Amino acid sequence: MTGLLELPTQQTVKQSKKRDYISYSAISTYQQCPLKYYFKYIAGLPEEVVSSNLILGGAIHSAAEFHFNQLMMGNPAPDQDMLLSAFWNEWHDRGEEVEIRFGKNEDINKIAEMADRILVEFQQSELAIPHGQILGVEEQLRGELIPGIPDLLARIDLITANDDELTITDFKTSRSRWNGVQAEDSGEQLLLYSELAKQLAPSKKIRLEFAVISKTATPVAERWPVTYDPTRITRTRQVIERVWSAIESQTFYPAPSPMSCGCCPFRDPCRKWRG
Numbered sequence: 001m002t003g004l005l006e007l008p009t010q011q012t013v014k015q016s017k018k019r020d021y022i023s024y025s026a027i028s029t030y031q032q033c034p035l036k037y038y039f040k041y042i043a044g045l046p047e048e049v050v051s052s053n054l055i056l057g058g059a060i061h062s063a064a065e066f067h068f069n070q071l072m073m074g075n076p077a078p079d080q081d082m083l084l085s086a087f088w089n090e091w092h093d094r095g096e097e098v099e100i101r102f103g104k105n106e107d108i109n110k111i112a113e114m115a116d117r118i119l120v121e122f123q124q125s126e127l128a129i130p131h132g133q134i135l136g137v138e139e140q141l142r143g144e145l146i147p148g149i150p151d152l153l154a155r156i157d158l159i160t161a162n163d164d165e166l167t168i169t170d171f172k173t174s175r176s177r178w179n180g181v182q183a184e185d186s187g188e189q190l191l192l193y194s195e196l197a198k199q200l201a202p203s204k205k206i207r208l209e210f211a212v213i214s215k216t217a218t219p220v221a222e223r224w225p226v227t228y229d230p231t232r233i234t235r236t237r238q239v240i241e242r243v244w245s246a247i248e249s250q251t252f253y254p255a256p257s258p259m260s261c262g263c264c265p266f267r268d269p270c271r272k273w274r275g
């Protein structure tokens, strides 16, 4: 990243870039820090440095995706070596795109040990067993949720169905174990995705869940349900309307916090930003 004057101005960007869809992660990024949203989704700045923690989560995600794709194709569940291979493929791909920043007391050997433990736990847990027929893995769905606002684009980790229910599962890795309150508090994304996915099986009851594996010394894999609540979906739509209105009016400002800034890939342009 070079000097301050090379950052795109908001006016320049407004004229040159306009997405015709929104994603939940984009909305969530704006809520976390409007300036981070600007750098990532409007200015399109490259993420030059990404924390090993984020890359680890993405690589575990890829291994789980590989597992369910094999099951969906009617193949046996992959063994540990195959899952590790999927993990390292994703890790090395990301490593070619960005500089990976390791945490304190962390190195590639510790990452390898952690990946091994997490994937063993995943394989041995009920998270590896789908609820019914697999309808989609990393399934991309798109549709209008709010008139006047671009379509919502959703990439759903796993969609399964049995006779009665359509289950939408989102996979997470977490520094610590979750609890039921944390899952409910994090449920907006799943609730919105359910609005798109329910069209796949309109007569079935919707079931929403997080599949969470902790990155603890002894990883724990757990399912956490989220209550399907239409009132909360309406509230979330209203939040998105407000956020979109702020984006359209180019309301971008830094919202520094220890949680957000520590792993932000735009620390350098943020320091240079002058409004």
Ligand code: SF4
Pocket (backbone or CB within 6 Å): 033, 035, 036, 254, 255, 256, 257, 260, 261, 264, 265, 266, 267, 270, 271
């Ligand atoms: S460093 Fe912090 S304040 Fe700056 S863009 Fe990133 S998250 Fe926002």
